[in-house]
Amino acid sequence: MSTLKTKKIYRADHVGSLLRPERIKEARKQFSEGAMDAEELKRIENEEIARIVKKQKELGLEAVTDGELRRSWWHFDFLENLTGVEGYWSGDGIAFKEKTTKSRAIKVTGKLDFNDHPMLQDFKYLNEQAGDHTAKFTIPSPSMLHFRGEIDPSVYPDEDVFFDDLAKAYKKALDAFYKAGCRYLQLDDTAWAYLCSEEQKEELKNKGLDPDHLVGKYLETLNKAVADRPDDFKITMHICRGNFRSTWISSGGYEPVAKEIFGKLDIDGFFLEYDSDRAGDFRPLRHVNREDLFIVLGLITSKHGALENKNEIRKRIEEATEYVPLEQLALSPQCGFASTEEGNLLTEEEQWNKLKHVVEISQEIWS
Numbered sequence: 462m463s464t465l466k467t468k469k470i471y472r473a474d475h476v477g478s479l480l481r482p483e484r485i486k487e488a489r490k491q492f493s494e495g496a497m498d499a500e501e502l503k504r505i506e507n508e509e510i511a512r513i514v515k516k517q518k519e520l521g522l523e524a525v526t527d528g529e530l531r532r533s534w535w536h537f538d539f540l541e542n543l544t545g546v547e548g549y550w551s552g553d554g555i556a557f558k559e560k561t562t563k564s565r566a567i568k569v570t571g572k573l574d575f576n577d578h579p580m581l582q583d584f585k586y587l588n589e590q591a592g593d594h595t596a597k598f599t600i601p602s603p604s605m606l607h608f609r610g611e612i613d614p615s616v617y618p619d620e621d622v623f624f625d626d627l628a629k630a631y632k633k634a635l636d637a638f639y640k641a642g643c644r645y646l647q648l649d650d651t652a653w654a655y656l657c658s659e660e661q662k663e664e665l666k667n668k669g670l671d672p673d674h675l676v677g678k679y680l681e682t683l684n685k686a687v688a689d690r691p692d693d694f695k696i697t698m699h700i701c702r703g704n705f706r707s708t709w710i711s712s713g714g715y716e717p718v719a720k721e722i723f724g725k726l727d728i729d730g731f732f733l734e735y736d737s738d739r740a741g742d743f744r745p746l747r748h749v750n751r752e753d754l755f756i757v758l759g760l761i762t763s764k765h766g767a768l769e770n771k772n773e774i775r776k777r778i779e780e781a782t783e784y785v786p787l788e789q790l791a792l793s794p795q796c797g798f799a800s801t802e803e804g805n806l807l808t809e810e811e812q813w814n815k816l817k818h819v820v821e822i823s824q825e826i827w828s
Contacts, residue, residue: 714741
């Protein structure tokens with residue numbers, strides 16, 4: 462495991478997704494109607510990604526993303542391009558508070574593997590645009606394939622074999638991204654947040670699943686996937702309680718899984734939602750037992766455009782230092798601005814103001 466000296470902490474960071482520009486939304490519409498070909502759509506995506514990367518640099522962010530502008534979903538676009546996985550339109554979407562997503566779903570229909578994934582090219586383009594900045598890429602955590610996917614029992618009658626193949630596929634994916642030039646990869650995961658929610662755990666039990674068993678299997682699979690990575694390959698995780706059109710799914714502090722994720726998961730940092738009381742207090746951070754594990758506090762909300770009081774944010778960061786030293790902390794929004802292509806309920810200008818706010822506060826604290 463490398464140290465904080467070899468894996469830089471970006472004091473001002475962001476989770477990754479950005480609002481889809483109207484130009485991309487219109488191009489997608491034309492493409493779906495057959496009025497635009499794939500080459501023209503890609504050209505427009507490239508131009509918009511170049512624009513937003515430039516904007517991130519201007520705001521003072523050191524790690525830049527492509528905003529997930531080529532994706533419809535934060536997770537399905539990646540997962541359904543794994544070998545052995547198919548995307549399909551189901552009868553029901555994912556239910557958030559007062560809103561429901563489109564009815565996209567995934568299923569495992571063959572042996573899992575990672576081969577010639579289109580997002581490798583997506584990363585390479587981002588890396589070109591990043592230049593002397595760090596190109597940060599985001600993909601769903603391996604847990605999400607099990608958590609959201611329908612697994613054909615004739616393909617995987619043995620759960621242990623499924624999780625072993627899942628870990629191997631992700632290990633292969635991480636190696637491919639590294640060879641493509643990626644040095645900062647973020648795994649996005651809602652499963653851990655569900656496992657913090659008593660309401661959601663009851664729903665899992667009603668489906669015949671054992672939450673405690675899932676904690677063990679997800680932890681084991683993740684650690685297998687990231688094992689033996691190069692010392693200069695930074696891997697973080699964002700734990701999300703749901704983010705669709707400014708709504709949410711789960712509530713509950715990190716305490717139920719804190720000992721496992723902060724003490725046993727072999728990654729370099731966590732992006733944690735702390736923008737509302739639904740995430741609980743900072744006490745679970747007492748389980749951070751490594752000096753080389755950094756915590757990015759998601760104290761700035763991406764769900765609305767109003768800017769937080771700087772003094773209140775500084776005060777909350779100071780509260781967190783009761784459990785984690787300041788040098789192991791950083792600041793970001795609690796989630797992305799557009800986990801799905803629909804995006805949250807704020808304007809692009811408000812989005813940029815939020816990120817500028819993160820940069821300004823972090824400079825005042827850590828400069």
